[in-house]
Amino acid sequence: MTEAPRKTPLHAEHVLLGGRMVPFAGWEMPVQYAGIVKEHEAVRKAAGIFDVSHMGRLELQGEHAAAVVNYLVTNDCGKLEDGRALYTVACNEEGTILDDLIVYRRGGRDFTVVCNASNRDKIVGHFRKACENHCEFRDVSDETALVAVQGPKAFEVLAGLGGSELSKLPSFGYGSGQVAGVAVQAARTGYTGEDGVELFCAAGDAATLWRGLLEVGRPLGLQPAGLGARDTLRLEAKLCLYGNDIDETTTPLEAGLGWVVKMAKGDFVGRAALEKQKAAGVPRKLVGFEMRGRGIGRHGYPIVPAGGGAAIGVVTSGGPSPTTGKNVGLGYVPAASSEIGTKIGIEIRGSVIEAEIVRTPFYKRETAK
Amino acid sequence: MSVPQDLRYTKDHEWVKVEGDVLTVGITAFAVEQLGDVTLVDLPKEGKVLESGKPFGVVESVKSVSDLFAPVSGAVVAVNGELADHPENVNAEPYGKGWMVKIKLSDAGQLAGLMDAAAYAKHVEASTH
Numbered sequence: 001m002t003e004a005p006r007k008t009p010l011h012a013e014h015v016l017l018g019g020r021m022v023p024f025a026g027w028e029m030p031v032q033y034a035g036i037v038k039e040h041e042a043v044r045k046a047a048g049i050f051d052v053s054h055m056g057r058l059e060l061q062g063e064h065a066a067a068v069v070n071y072l073v074t075n076d077c078g079k080l081e082d083g084r085a086l087y088t089v090a091c092n093e094e095g096t097i098l099d100d101l102i103v104y105r106r107g108g109r110d111f112t113v114v115c116n117a118s119n120r121d122k123i124v125g126h127f128r129k130a131c132e133n134h135c136e137f138r139d140v141s142d143e144t145a146l147v148a149v150q151g152p153k154a155f156e157v158l159a160g161l162g163g164s165e166l167s168k169l170p171s172f173g174y175g176s177g178q179v180a181g182v183a184v185q186a187a188r189t190g191y192t193g194e195d196g197v198e199l200f201c202a203a204g205d206a207a208t209l210w211r212g213l214l215e216v217g218r219p220l221g222l223q224p225a226g227l228g229a230r231d232t233l234r235l236e237a238k239l240c241l242y243g244n245d246i247d248e249t250t251t252p253l254e255a256g257l258g259w260v261v262k263m264a265k266g267d268f269v270g271r272a273a274l275e276k277q278k279a280a281g282v283p284r285k286l287v288g289f290e291m292r293g294r295g296i297g298r299h300g301y302p303i304v305p306a307g308g309g310a311a312i313g314v315v316t317s318g319g320p321s322p323t324t325g326k327n328v329g330l331g332y333v334p335a336a337s338s339e340i341g342t343k344i345g346i347e348i349r350g351s352v353i354e355a356e357i358v359r360t361p362f363y364k365r366e367t368a369k
Numbered sequence: 370m371s372v373p374q375d376l377r378y379t380k381d382h383e384w385v386k387v388e389g390d391v392l393t394v395g396i397t398a399f400a401v402e403q404l405g406d407v408t409l410v411d412l413p414k415e416g417k418v419l420e421s422g423k424p425f426g427v428v429e430s431v432k433s434v435s436d437l438f439a440p441v442s443g444a445v446v447a448v449n450g451e452l453a454d455h456p457e458n459v460n461a462e463p464y465g466k467g468w469m470v471k472i473k474l475s476d477a478g479q480l481a482g483l484m485d486a487a488a489y490a491k492h493v494e495a496s497t498h
Contacts, residue, residue: 031432032405035405035406035408036405036432037405037406037431148435209433214395228405228431228432232431233433293411294453295409295411296408296434298434319431319432320408320409322431327408327409349411349427
């Protein structure tokens with residue numbers, strides 16, 4: 001593909017802030033501003049804002065919208081109440097993952113689906129086709145922007161911009177509000193392991209919202225954060241990255257996402273294949289590991305037995321974890337070798353470096369008792 | 370960005386300090402800025418014979434893995450072992466505590482292939498546009 005990269009409504013803001021712009025899934029996005037570790041720490045200790053407008057935003061409307069969505073995803077949207085969202089995956093008939101999504105129920109006939117930028121064309125096509133003759137479908141990605149505000153001080157920042165009522169949203173709650181004078185739809189969701197919201201607004205309002213958040217947030221320690229910090233934050237929280245940890249060769253059961261597969265809800269795309277795999281047992285599992293030897297396991301590196309030998313799996317995500325100070329990663333290993341405490345080797349530039357399978361997430365925020 | 374005048378440079382953003390026939394090698398402030406936080410430095414052992422232009426080690430940052438290229442041919446006579454535990458020294462002092470190896474030059478003629486500070490400053494300028 002030689003098409004020029006696309007730009008979000010906040011592109012000029014990123015350039016103004018000195019963001020280092022890189023190509024990502026057909027978009028030109030900031031990978032970092034002040035530095036990945038600095039941004040990572042800001043999100044863990046104060047707050048960070050992320051432009052995630054490159055993600056796809058789809059709307060389904062009509063009497064049968066609920067049934068269509070529920071047929072396309074593995075989680076049970078039938079139990080979703082108005083103003084609530086859920087995390088799910090959409091599979092193909094083979095039970096492997098087309099994308100991971102968040103589905104929002106705005107009302108009984110109104111649903112929003114957010115998909116990954118890298119899968120937008122695929123998911124738009126898949127959902128549009130399924131909606132034909134059943135409900136209305138709109139891709140509203142280009143008319144809107146999406147900004148994530150994450151971190152322990154996220155709600156303090158929002159309160160400073162007239163959005164104090166947003167702190168009343170429950171986890172995965174969804175509602176409308178005003179922030180910095182901009183009308184937003186807010187969801188208490190994120191991809192960092194911290195509390196916070198993701199704000200949907202009109203594309204033309206995005207810069208006002210972004211600047212307002214920066215102005216009020218900076219004195220509280222807020223930083224604009226790029227894709228680099230987004231990746232280290234989500235890895236510590238063991239949130240899967242599509243294209244790395246999950247893709248069309250992996251099933252949700254193998255990826256440890258069995259909790260979003262609800263067999264009891266009735267038929268859905270991929271159900272038969274997933275039932276079969278569930279009955280037979282998964283051949284491999286996505287596990288977390290910590291490096292024990294000196295080395296950093298990264299995406300694509302082979303996982304081998306502890307003493308060396310032929311590959312038994314592959315690292316899907318890996319790198320330094322700024323919060324824990326350890327080198328961590330995720331990867332697939334045979335189910336028989338997936339127990340916590342199992343010693344494995346990661347092949348790094350021809351040498352086998354020792355690692356150990358550990359409990360995940362690598363980082364979990366302390367929540368109020 | 371200031372470029373120390375007393376050093377020589379390669380196109381791969383490494384600096385070389387020439388003291389007789391022993392060369393101290395590190396990466397420049399420009400390289401460090403591009404890498405971000407250095408998290409691991411993999412260096413050869415003393416005695417290893419390097420070949421000019423070939424990879425001899427690796428610098429890893431949070432998101433990247435970059436090869437180090439030998440600025441000249443020669444044997445490694447010293448390695449900065451402190452970087453194993455303190456890779457952040459590369460960020461803090463790229464021209465000081467962040468040095469990587471010392472190489473005993475096999476042939477003094479090789480120095481002609483290195484840039485002086487003025488030429489390197491131009492090279493950095495070109496790399497950023």
